[in-house]
Amino acid sequence: MPKTDYTLMYVTDDSIRDNNTFFAILEAALKGGVTLVQLREKTCDTATFYKRAVHAKELCVVYNIPLIINDRIDIALAVNADGVHIGQTDMPFNVARRLLGKNSIIGLSVSTLEQAIKDNAQAADYIGISPIFSTDTKTTDLAKPLGISGLRSIRKVYNKPMVCIGGINKNNTAEIISNGADGIAVVSAISKAVEPLTATKELKQIVCKTGTH
Numbered sequence: 001m002p003k004t005d006y007t008l009m010y011v012t013d014d015s016i017r018d019n020n021t022f023f024a025i026l027e028a029a030l031k032g033g034v035t036l037v038q039l040r041e042k043t044c045d046t047a048t049f050y051k052r053a054v055h056a057k058e059l060c061v062v063y064n065i066p067l068i069i070n071d072r073i074d075i076a077l078a079v080n081a082d083g084v085h086i087g088q089t090d091m092p093f094n095v096a097r098r099l100l101g102k103n104s105i106i107g108l109s110v111s112t113l114e115q116a117i118k119d120n121a122q123a124a125d126y127i128g129i130s131p132i133f134s135t136d137t138k139t140t141d142l143a144k145p146l147g148i149s150g151l152r153s154i155r156k157v158y159n160k161p162m163v164c165i166g167g168i169n170k171n172n173t174a175e176i177i178s179n180g181a182d183g184i185a186v187v188s189a190i191s192k193a194v195e196p197l198t199a200t201k202e203l204k205q206i207v208c209k210t211g212t213h
Helices: 019-032 046-063 073-078 091-099 119-123 145-158 171-177 197-209
Strands: 008-011 034-038 069-072 083-086 107-112 126-129 162-165 183-186
Touching: 008 162, 008 197, 019 034, 019 091, 019 197, 046 069, 046 073, 046 107, 073 083, 073 091, 083 091, 091 107, 091 119, 107 119, 126 145, 145 162, 145 171, 145 197, 171 183, 171 197, 183 197
Parallel strands: 008 034, 008 183, 034 069, 069 083, 083 107, 107 126, 126 162, 162 183
Antiparallel strands: none
16 A cells, blocks of 8 residues: 555535535645545435545545545445544444455544553554644534644654644644644635635645655
8 A cells, every 4th residue: 555645634524515515625625735535424324425425536536645434434445435534432443454454544533642552543554633722623522632742742652643633724733743743634724714725735835844745
């Protein structure tokens, strides 16, 4: 499997119900330089999720960008996605790996230092530090923001890629990268932007300028 670039992940915005708008923003993000797309649907039915996943996969193939599915391993398998992102209360990591195979990307959400040192986090392809800052995108089941100090602590015990999500924008991206993150994952910084293409380009430039990408 080619090495995955975790520089800039766009996590799709499931509050956008209109498919034309949803996919126009996704394509703008792809054109703007995202290096990974995570399709996240927490409220729709399976049929709707599947249809969005099919189209998202088609777009990602055009731009040669990996698509991962949030939580739903069945959807990932159904559309031949490149992997999944799972949380602490989703499908157990070892089961996800068995179902998806060794070549799939599997990311795991981590909200504490204790979670980062557990075997499943150490075995994941990457971890998502969630949330790094407070955010309005997810309004339920959010842990306390880890902040920069939490990011530094986890970086000391985790030697695989780390992606931060939660309250990230162009004003705090450089601080996140300079303190050990390999990349950022954003929702509203792209989906709610007046010009999603421009917003994506700006975020990508900041990450690449700050890091070693």
